[in-house]
Amino acid sequence: MSPEGKTLLNVIVLGLGFMVMFTAFSTCGNIEQTVIKSFNSTEFHGSGYTSLAIIYTVFSASNLIAPSVIAVVGPQLSLFFSGIVYSAYIAVFIHPYTASFYTLSVLVGIAAAVLWTAQGNLLTINSKDSTIGRNSGIFWALMQFSLFFGNLYIYLAWHSKSHITDKDRQTVFITLTVISLVGNFLFFLIQRPDPEPAPSDASESLLPTDISDSIDVVPSQSLCSQALEAFKRSIQLAMTKEMLLLSIPFAYSGLELTFYSGVYGTCLGAMTQFGEGAKGLIGLSGILIGVGEILGGGLFGIMDKCNRFGRNPVVFLGLVTHIVAFFLIFLNIASDAPVAPEEGTQMQAFIQPSVTVALICSFLLGLGDSCFNTQLISIVGFLFRDDSAPAFAVFKFVQSITAAVAFFYSNYLLLQWQLLIMVLLGFLGTITFFVVEWAAISRRQDSDYDSI
Structure with missing residues (x-):
């Protein structure tokens, strides 16, 4: 091979x-x-x-x-x-x-x-x-x-x-x-990849063929110093203007991750108005979230056709998709569903609860999540090309800590307050993403931008 x-x-x-x-x-x-x-x-x-x-x-x-x-x-x-x-x-x-x-x-x-x-x-x-x-x-x-x-x-x-x-x-x-x-x-x-042909200058080798290769030539003391240096660099990057602005959409991605991966399925399972099949809807909802994720990943990741228009339209599509989903969920799901007991909620939603609407919302949650995540990964890789590892560490740090906060408050907050928090942070995060993207365009209006 x-x-x-x-x-x-x-x-x-x-x-x-x-x-x-x-x-x-x-x-x-x-x-x-x-x-x-x-x-x-x-x-x-x-x-x-x-x-x-x-x-x-x-x-x-x-x-x-x-x-x-x-x-x-x-x-x-x-x-x-x-x-x-x-x-x-x-x-x-x-x-x-x-x-x-x-x-x-x-x-x-x-x-x-x-x-x-x-x-x-x-x-x-x-x-x-x-x-x-x-x-x-x-x-x-x-x-x-x-x-x-x-x-x-x-x-x-x-x-x-x-x-x-x-x-x-x-x-x-x-x-x-x-x-x-x-x-x-x-x-x-x-399998272990085949080694690349040895370059004429060792400095031309950007990546080891296996992580063990880098260990062989770097003493353990140097590994410790590199780890410390990477930590310091992560702190420095976290304090830059671009990363501070991007931390808001990072945080939003953590909140909506919590909602679609844990809270929404629980809400569907608690809706007694959906009948005996309510618990089974948890699985069907997860399937449709996956459909939205894969569709979005295909359109904005593998195909990579939308970059000619920049990242902002994709992020805006993600925001609109999520706002529509949140509004329909607000109307369709009882407010105490996230915290309802095992026997389910007896409260009424604003409309007659609909399984079809609930599953459409599942698809929209997955599609919107893929819009945000593909573009966040893209802009971090673009802006911090030379410091991608510490930059992505900051990304995952902010995303995971806000996801943790959201899981904590999901024990106590009614549905409408959880949705409101996501709407407000989603709007603010989209605006700050636009600011960072516009600044990137103004600094690099050349062919490199179109190829990202």
Whole structure:
């Protein structure tokens, strides 16, 4: 196999591994609050919202140590061992205990930082300047297919159930645990890329063919100093005007991530007006969120056709899409649905609740999320090309910490207040994104901009 074919195969295997693993984990996050409400036990007093808040809080802080872990263990083993922690978290729901539930929430937060850092490292190792956009699009699209399969299983298993029994819970989470483990072992199929021809000048070599190559030539003391330098550079970048402005859309992406990945499915499951199939709608909603994500990723990532018009129209489309979705959700879903007890909400929405409207909103949430995320990734890579690692660390830090805050307040705030917070921050974040984009255009009105 040619070197180009091998690296492309590695990217596909990486995407398939994430697809299989997140088929399990994303489904777990989507249903866990609903499952916990149905679990009657004096031994367990956990909250799915609180668990996810802990995960994102620890994830945010752990971005500081993840590069050091990758340097010592290597990206492939980092993916595997992080995936094992994800599998253990899913397995907790087979028979939940409060202590193990929250302990693994902390461990998953650490594992998530290592997992995503390793993913970025492997994607870079297996890409060139001319293929990084294509490979990122392939990975994104493959991973988003995870929203299909697990949620389809939940829909088929729960579509006629008004209460989740212990047997239902155990069957689902045993299945998800096995699926997650399969995804972990797929990472071992990733092959070491063939080395590039040795350049005439060592300074021309921009990337090692494997992370271990860089370790061989850099002493351990230098690794420590590089880690410290990267941390300092992240702090410096966080204080720049561009990053401060972008921190608002970063924060918005964290809030809406919380809403579509955990809160909205819980709301649908709590709507007694949807009948006995309300719990099954959680899975169907996840499928349609995935459709929106994949469609948006295809249009704005793989195809990459919208960049001729700049990033602002795509972000504006994402804002409009989300505003429409939030308004329809406000009308269609009862205000106490996020915090309703296991038996569901008895409150009335502003209109007669409609399953069709609810599922349209799921699609819009996924489409809008892909609009924001593809363009945020694009502008960070464009503005901070020479400092991409610390810049993306700042991005993930802000996104994950606001996601954690949102999961915390989701335990207490009624639906309309959660929607209002997202609307206000979405408007403000879109404006600040426009400011940064206009400044970038004014500084670089040349052919390089059109090629990004």
